[in-house]
Amino acid sequence: MSARTDENTAPHRAGFACFVGRPNAGKSTLTNALVGQKVAITSNRPQTTRHTVRGIVHRPDAQLILVDTPGLHKPRTLLGERLNDVVRTTWAEVDVIGFCLPADQKLGPGDRFIAKELAEIKKTPKVAIITKTDLVDSKTLAEQLIAIDQLGKELGFEWAQIVPVSAVGNKQVQLVADLLIPLLPESPPLYPEGDLTDEPEMVMVAELIREAALEGVRDELPHSIAVVVEEMIPRENRPADRPLLDIHANVYIERPSQKGIIIGPKGSRLKEVGMKSRKHIEALLGTPVFLDLHVKVAKDWQRDPKQLRKLGF
Numbered sequence: 079m080s081a082r083t084d085e086n087t088a089p090h091r092a093g094f095a096c097f098v099g100r101p102n103a104g105k106s107t108l109t110n111a112l113v114g115q116k117v118a119i120t121s122n123r124p125q126t127t128r129h130t131v132r133g134i135v136h137r138p139d140a141q142l143i144l145v146d147t148p149g150l151h152k153p154r155t156l157l158g159e160r161l162n163d164v165v166r167t168t169w170a171e172v173d174v175i176g177f178c179l180p181a182d183q184k185l186g187p188g189d190r191f192i193a194k195e196l197a198e199i200k201k202t203p204k205v206a207i208i209t210k211t212d213l214v215d216s217k218t219l220a221e222q223l224i225a226i227d228q229l230g231k232e233l234g235f236e237w238a239q240i241v242p243v244s245a246v247g248n249k250q251v252q253l254v255a256d257l258l259i260p261l262l263p264e265s266p267p268l269y270p271e272g273d274l275t276d277e278p279e280m281v282m283v284a285e286l287i288r289e290a291a292l293e294g295v296r297d298e299l300p301h302s303i304a305v306v307v308e309e310m311i312p313r314e315n316r317p318a319d320r321p322l323l324d325i326h327a328n329v330y331i332e333r334p335s336q337k338g339i340i341i342g343p344k345g346s347r348l349k350e351v352g353m354k355s356r357k358h359i360e361a362l363l364g365t366p367v368f369l370d371l372h373v374k375v376a377k378d379w380q381r382d383p384k385q386l387r388k389l390g391f
């Protein structure tokens with residue numbers, strides 16, 4: 079199959095891009111805005127994107143496959159080290175890297191740490207994406223643009239582009255895709271049209287539950303929650319026009335003392351987590367769902383290689 083769609087038009091391009099940046103930089107939100115459907119986990123807590131989730135932007139002349147990675151950070155646990163490995167492996171494999179920097183925060187040591195790592199990946203074009211521009215005035219934005227340009231120069235490389243965007247305010251979201259696409263190789267489409275993600279459904283369902291469980295919990299909890307979907311089976315003997323999918327999932331925490339926080343008074347919080355995530359799961363899978371959630375303690379799972387494997391890391 080030729081990469082050219084027509085002799086007079088530009089060649090078809092297809093390839094992989096990943097967004098990097100420190101926790102909370104807005105990577106997941108931008109991925110969702112570009113793909114136009116909720117595929118990556120977002121939350122106002124740092125480091126919630128554990129799995130590599132791909133969203134696909136389909137255009138007549140291009141296919142942009144987005145790989146959403148966890149934030150690179152100083153590893154304190156075995157989980158932290160594994161996450162950083164995932165990030166580096168992803169960087170080395172993609173066609174273009176989008177470095178997300180929030181407009182409302184001055185460049186800090188965290189950004190420099192990532193930028194230095196990026197400078198090591200010489201061959202891959204790097205686009206600086208200034209996120210959350212709705213939070214700042216034009217003067218602050220201009221200063222950020224200059225600072226980012228300078229950062230590249232200090233580290234000995236040029237950004238292929240620097241583009242400001244607001245995923246929440248829906249400003250310049252399409253422009254981000256417009257600028258990334260020319261940096262992709264000429265290639266026919268790599269995925270069937272209409273595919274939004276190739277993440278296994280069970281992992282995405284687990285992410286949705288985890289996202290709901292993270293909402294409004296205390297600071298110490300986010301890194302201690304893992305969700306595993308044990309099974310998803312269509313309920314038997316349902317009328318054809320009223321199917322029901324039974325989903326059994328376990329919410330893992332590290333210490334018995336965390337159980338109360340997740341479950342809430344008389345189970346009220348867990349019920350809410352179930353209701354909220356069920357809505358998202360039904361939207362994702364397009365079928366009514368019966369969600370059965372259990373909270374389990376997996377002692378110190380972040381430090382235990384066997385548990386990590388079991389929980390999918």
Ligand SMILES: Nc1nc2c(ncn2[C@@H]2O[C@H](COP(=O)(O)OP(=O)(O)OP(=O)(O)O)[C@@H](O)[C@H]2O)c(=O)[nH]1
Pocket residue numbers: 099100101102103104105106107108119120121122123124125126127147148149209210211212213243244245246247
């Ligand atoms: N005002 C505003 N807020 C944004 C924008 N994009 C993201 N946010 C908020 O910033 C927070 C973090 O966004 P995420 O997309 O989860 O950030 P992330 O970089 O994926 O975070 P990690 O998964 O922790 O690496 C959330 O509360 C978002 O709602 C934006 O364009 N404008």
